[in-house]
Amino acid sequence: MTRLIIFIIILLVLGTLLEYYTFQALKTISKHKFLPFGFLFASIAVYTNFIITALTYDRSNGQTPQFQMAMGLLLTFLIPKLFIVILLFGEDIYRWIVKAISAISSQETQPLAGRRKFISQLALGIAAIPFVSFIYGIIQGKYNYKVIKYQLSFDDLPEAFDGYTITQISDIHSGSFTNKEKIQYGVDLINEQKSDLLLFTGDIVNNKADEMDNWIDVFAKLEAKEGKYAILGNHDYGDYMQWKKPEDKVDNFEKVKGIHKKIGFDLLLDEHRYLEKDGQKIALLGVENWGKGFNQAGDLAKASANVNKEDFKILMSHDPSHWEHKVKKDDFNYHLTLSGHTHGLQMGIEIPGFFRFSPSQFVYKQWAGLYQEYGRYINVNRGFGYHAFPGRVGIWPEITVIELKKA
Structure with missing residues (x-):
């Protein structure tokens, strides 16, 4: 149980980071608030489902299909977002470096909104590939003999x-x-x-x-x-x-x-x-x-x-x-x-x-x-x-x- 609690804490910390950058990416490319908030609520539902399942299922029965599905949905929502974080966090680092250089040299920086939108589109496009692949893998891939x-x-x-x-x-x-x-x-x-x-x-x-x-x-x-x-x-x-x-x-x-x-x-x-x-x-x-x-x-x-x-x-x-x-x-x-x-x-x-x-x-x-x-x-x-x-x-x-x- 102790290991499970530690895992859940790590999951919540990692999930917060992933959801922050995913929310920012969706907010950047979308004109409507429904998309970023809708995806955020869906992610919270997946986290909640996994935590409840992990804490309540009977370990004397081993891994049940219900536990496996909770784990599958969790991975489906987590892993694609790693690509979003890598690209957007990398862009953040670049932006901080540019601002630091600008402050030292007293030069004005160019507006970065256009590049941020492009990076967000690229990150979401890349993340969509594993997301769709995981959905296919759960529905059909496991029977693709x-x-x-x-x-x-x-x-x-x-x-x-x-x-x-x-x-x-x-x-x-x-x-x-x-x-x-x-x-x-x-x-x-x-x-x-x-x-x-x-x-x-x-x-x-x-x-x-x-x-x-x-x-x-x-x-x-x-x-x-x-x-x-x-x-x-x-x-x-x-x-x-x-x-x-x-x-x-x-x-x-x-x-x-x-x-x-x-x-x-x-x-x-x-x-x-x-x-x-x-x-x-x-x-x-x-x-x-x-x-x-x-x-x-x-x-x-x-x-x-x-x-x-x-x-x-x-x-x-x-x-x-x-x-x-x-x-x-x-x-x-x-x-x-x-x-x-x-x-x-x-x-x-x-x-x-x-x-x-x-x-x-x-x-x-x-x-x-x-x-x-x-x-x-x-x-x-x-x-x-x-x-x-x-x-x-x-x-x-x-x-x-x-x-x-x-x-």
């Missing part, structure tokens, strides 16, 4: 698996869902890939097993020719909410593990399975969550027990920091690692082949897409669902299809 395909070649891939296809999904976060028709569309799109194997790399819920109750019938329809396998993600352990009793957390964790069986997935808990085809085989390994600095439950050695070093290996590990800090240099040679977790922060800019940016890259070296080091690959899936922010801006929900080829 993209199928991303890769073809990867390996010298030591058994010939029987040449052309073998894998669909990877990650980070379902069922507790955030509100639209069954849209989720069904995503599931149908997964099935349309008709892959040999379907792999899910963790975070089936936000916190509680019952979040999945209304979605089991949808995800039970997922199909794959050779089988469906899953691992756990950091949210599946129930670490991010307040439990009334320790036994409740333990019971919930067992139920989360049971969800995977209900929807037809073989859950790998520091285990491996051999996939066989025409007398040849590859090893599929799955570890519990291992994250840099938190929840390092995954045991790679245990999962690899009785797997031969020369076997072709596919590893499922939810957090890509596991690959960066433990897997990629391992002499046991894990050919392909599949991860998720980052969501690409659900915000960013991606122009395929030209430019990629997300704040997520300041935390994770491998934050979205395919990476190769030391002759080994990792794919970081951007996630099927969403969490915290109830939308996606520029970083769309992903269905990955990987075709294995014999080099």
Whole structure:
């Protein structure tokens, strides 16, 4: 609660600065008082809604869709205004410098009203881009599923698996869902890939097993020719909410593990399975969550027990920091690692082949897409669902299809 109060105080201080400059910008370009005051009242309503929601929602239920929407609206109104403050505050600094020089030199300054209006128009025009993007991201972007395909070649891939296809999904976060028709569309799109194997790399819920109750019938329809396998993600352990009793957390964790069986997935808990085809085989390994600095439950050695070093290996590990800090240099040679977790922060800019940016890259070296080091690959899936922010801006929900080829 103390951290929440501190956050609200910071929010109010920052909000005051943002609203002051936004009000000035709207007042400068508008002949009517309705526009600046109307936008100010709307912003106050958004702040009030978030503060009331944050102070009153039951933390024993974790993040609810209502809390996420309050957070989404807050970010939608806050982030675009940062551009307004940067431009107008910068113009203020310039104006103060000019006045200081003028006072020292005893020269008269030129009227600045015209430039102020131009800067205000420019700032509002730039701010409109993220504002509209956030609105789109909340309404439609979170369902803008993209199928991303890769073809990867390996010298030591058994010939029987040449052309073998894998669909990877990650980070379902069922507790955030509100639209069954849209989720069904995503599931149908997964099935349309008709892959040999379907792999899910963790975070089936936000916190509680019952979040999945209304979605089991949808995800039970997922199909794959050779089988469906899953691992756990950091949210599946129930670490991010307040439990009334320790036994409740333990019971919930067992139920989360049971969800995977209900929807037809073989859950790998520091285990491996051999996939066989025409007398040849590859090893599929799955570890519990291992994250840099938190929840390092995954045991790679245990999962690899009785797997031969020369076997072709596919590893499922939810957090890509596991690959960066433990897997990629391992002499046991894990050919392909599949991860998720980052969501690409659900915000960013991606122009395929030209430019990629997300704040997520300041935390994770491998934050979205395919990476190769030391002759080994990792794919970081951007996630099927969403969490915290109830939308996606520029970083769309992903269905990955990987075709294995014999080099």
